[in-house]
Amino acid sequence: MLLPPIPWLHLLLSLSLSLSLAIQLALSQSFIYNTFKPFHPSNLTTNGITTITNNGILQLTNVSSRQIGRGFYPDPIRFKNPNTQTALSFSTAFVFSIVPKHPKLGGHGLAFTISPTKDFIGAQHSQYLGLVNVTHNGNTSNHLFAVEFDTVQDLDFFDINDNHVGVNINGMKSVNSTKSGFFIDGNVTKQDLCLHCGKKIQAWVDYDGDHHQLNITLSLFSNKPTTPIMSVKVDLSSVFQDFMYVGFSSSTGLLASSHYVFGWSFNMTGYAQSLDLDKFPSLKPLEKNKQGFVIRFAASMFLAISVMIISGVFYVKKKFRNIEVVEDWELDLGPNPYNYKVLKEATKGFNDQQLLGFGGSGKVYKGVLADSKTEIAVKRISEQSKQGQKEFLSEVSTIGRLRHRNLVQLLGWSRNKGELLLIYDYMANGSLDKYIHSGNTPNMILSWEQRFNIIKDVSNGLLYLHEEWEQTVLHRDIKAGNVLLDSQLKGKLGDFGLAKLYEHGSNPTTTKVVGTLGYLAPELTRTGKPTTRSDMYAYGALLLEVVCGRKPIELKASPEELILVDWVWDKWREGRLLEVVDSRLKGEFNEVEVMVVLKVGLMCSSDEHSCRPSIRQVIRYLEGEVSLPKSFGQSCAEI
Ligand SMILES: *[C@@H]1O[C@H](CO)[C@@H](O)[C@H](O)[C@H]1NC(C)=O
Numbered sequence: 099m100l101l102p103p104i105p106w107l108h109l110l111l112s113l114s115l116s117l118s119l120a121i122q123l124a125l126s127q128s129f130i131y132n133t134f135k136p137f138h139p140s141n142l143t144t145n146g147i148t149t150i151t152n153n154g155i156l157q158l159t160n161v162s163s164r165q166i167g168r169g170f171y172p173d174p175i176r177f178k179n180p181n182t183q184t185a186l187s188f189s190t191a192f193v194f195s196i197v198p199k200h201p202k203l204g205g206h207g208l209a210f211t212i213s214p215t216k217d218f219i220g221a222q223h224s225q226y227l228g229l230v231n232v233t234h235n236g237n238t239s240n241h242l243f244a245v246e247f248d249t250v251q252d253l254d255f256f257d258i259n260d261n262h263v264g265v266n267i268n269g270m271k272s273v274n275s276t277k278s279g280f281f282i283d284g285n286v287t288k289q290d291l292c293l294h295c296g297k298k299i300q301a302w303v304d305y306d307g308d309h310h311q312l313n314i315t316l317s318l319f320s321n322k323p324t325t326p327i328m329s330v331k332v333d334l335s336s337v338f339q340d341f342m343y344v345g346f347s348s349s350t351g352l353l354a355s356s357h358y359v360f361g362w363s364f365n366m367t368g369y370a371q372s373l374d375l376d377k378f379p380s381l382k383p384l385e386k387n388k389q390g391f392v393i394r395f396a397a398s399m400f401l402a403i404s405v406m407i408i409s410g411v412f413y414v415k416k417k418f419r420n421i422e423v424v425e426d427w428e429l430d431l432g433p434n435p436y437n438y439k440v441l442k443e444a445t446k447g448f449n450d451q452q453l454l455g456f457g458g459s460g461k462v463y464k465g466v467l468a469d470s471k472t473e474i475a476v477k478r479i480s481e482q483s484k485q486g487q488k489e490f491l492s493e494v495s496t497i498g499r500l501r502h503r504n505l506v507q508l509l510g511w512s513r514n515k516g517e518l519l520l521i522y523d524y525m526a527n528g529s530l531d532k533y534i535h536s537g538n539t540p541n542m543i544l545s546w547e548q549r550f551n552i553i554k555d556v557s558n559g560l561l562y563l564h565e566e567w568e569q570t571v572l573h574r575d576i577k578a579g580n581v582l583l584d585s586q587l588k589g590k591l592g593d594f595g596l597a598k599l600y601e602h603g604s605n606p607t608t609t610k611v612v613g614t615l616g617y618l619a620p621e622l623t624r625t626g627k628p629t630t631r632s633d634m635y636a637y638g639a640l641l642l643e644v645v646c647g648r649k650p651i652e653l654k655a656s657p658e659e660l661i662l663v664d665w666v667w668d669k670w671r672e673g674r675l676l677e678v679v680d681s682r683l684k685g686e687f688n689e690v691e692v693m694v695v696l697k698v699g700l701m702c703s704s705d706e707h708s709c710r711p712s713i714r715q716v717i718r719y720l721e722g723e724v725s726l727p728k729s730f731g732q733s734c735a736e737i
Pocket residue numbers: 129130131138141
């Protein structure tokens with residue numbers, strides 16, 4: 099009998115395929131990276147913002163916010179005994195460092211990971227470490243095993259502190275965790291170990307598949323201590339699939355850390371070899387490099403000369419072309435009373451002595467119009483492309499139509515080549531932040547009555563933007579610095595709607611999420627899509643700031659006071675809410691009003707955007723028209 103040829107070929111082909119797979123698998127039973135250089139894409143899979151530094155360090159993330167970085171061994175590894183379907187033993191050692199952008203604030207950590215995927219499609223950054231997302235967190239279909247080195251205490255995941263090691267299965271809530279630390283042989287006291295202090299830390303993760311025992315050991319040295327900091331009974335048989343990928347994942351949130359892995363060994367057939375810490379390069383080898391200095395010097399000379407030449411050319415050009423060209427599209431925007439010359443004169447040639455402040459987009463000058471003696475504020479925004487200017491000004495003409503006693507009135511605009519000028523009402527008393535953060539400067543401390551009035555003013559301004567004008571206008575950068583005070587200390591919101599304009603690409607420095615640290619709603623960092631509720635989050639932060647006399651994030655404060663909202667929550671839970679009130683008020687305030695404002699501030703600070711009240715609701719609370727919900731909590735369910 100003659101067999102048709104195709105099945106034969108097929109069989110042969112699959113035989114040779116499985117043979118090569120078997121060889122590959124046999125090879126991947128153990129490996130060691132003493133350096134990640136030279137980097138061959140074929141022997142480490144990276145994704146996200148991961149890079150390999152020149153000196154061979156795997157840099158998972160840098161300090162850019164809300165990023166993910168991963169490095170994985172490229173081939174799958176068998177993690178289950180095919181006959182018994184039980185998890186196999188494994189052992190790994192690696193050396194890592196976490197270096198936060200703001201040492202005091204920290205950032206998120208990193209995780210050693212065993213998973214069915216190297217891509218983690220749909221996984222989120224920040225507290226999710228690039229491993230899962232909010233909807234699939236904890237789902238058994240994830241088949242995820244991770245050891246997290248976590249530097250943020252996330253109460254949603256019941257984290258024990260902001261410096262812990264945890265064993266995670268299928269999600270971010272650890273099955274067991276312990277305070278970071280290590281043992282020195284011969285000493286039974288656990289030594290402290292700060293995970294995010296930039297030290298080189300060696301970690302060992304050993305799993306005994308027969309006894310279902312998982313050990314985690316840490317050290318600041320090359321030799322492995324005999325005592326692990328964690329020894330957990332856990333059967334990974336149902337977590338593992340036959341083949342899994344091993345590697346590292348880390349992410350940054352609003353607060354960011356750089357995550358580095360210096361070396362890594364892995365073994366399925368015995369203990370992984372420990373790594374020699376002295377052999378790894380240090381993280382700052384690039385400085386004090388003579389050659390580098392010469393190059394930098396030459397580069398700066400070149401730059402200086404180029405600038406001189408270019409400015410020379412511009413000077414000559416200017417001499418010949420001092421006449422303003424009016425573009426067609428400008429005429430469409432309607433009449434514009436302000437011409438550049440008038441403004442230049444009003445601000446004494448944009449003299450530094452006229453400077454009122456620096457906005458997100460440019461400098462603001464005080465000016466006095468020569469003929470009417472009207473005081474104005476002129477915001478100078480430079481370096482615009484032609485297209486950018488056009489979009490910008492058409493938006494500006496919309497904003498110019500907004501009129502409300504609690505908004506800083508935009509009076510007009512002017513254009514001079516690449517430069518745009520926005521003209522506003524002059525606010526005699528400057529911005530609110532100066533008063534809140536004035537320390538004990540006499541005459542700069544606002545009484546409670548003044549503060550409460552300003553809060554109500556701002557609320558009315560925001561109500562107009564959100565609900566009362568013909569279309570909803572998002573402010574997108576509510577903060578104390580954008581609340582201006584007129585001569586009678588009436589509060590007015592400034593800079594509204596402009597954030598959107600900057601995003602249009604007309605201002606390259608503020609492209610992604612617009613806003614200010616400490617006022618940014620958490621969902622904004624995920625979705626990037628601003629809403630009235632993200633405005634309400636910033637508004638809530640502002641309320642707390644005004645009552646407490648403190649910035650939303652105070653780098654100089656003690657750790658428990660670092661993040662204002664969290665601190666106020668803590669005090670609220672302890673039933674000592676009034677302790678947060680600015681001590682400079684010396685106890686002189688209306689308790690009922692203060693409590694309402696603090697509670698509204700907390701409600702607006704809810705992580706869940708649907709739990710935040712609308713500005714209309716808030717005004718009802720502030721006016722005492724309706725009473726606040728009796729109990730409310732950080733999670734909406736309790737409201
Ligand atoms: C990575 O590839 C290089 C060159 O092929 C090789 O020398 C090195 O051993 C590989 N490393 C690992 C861990 O497979």
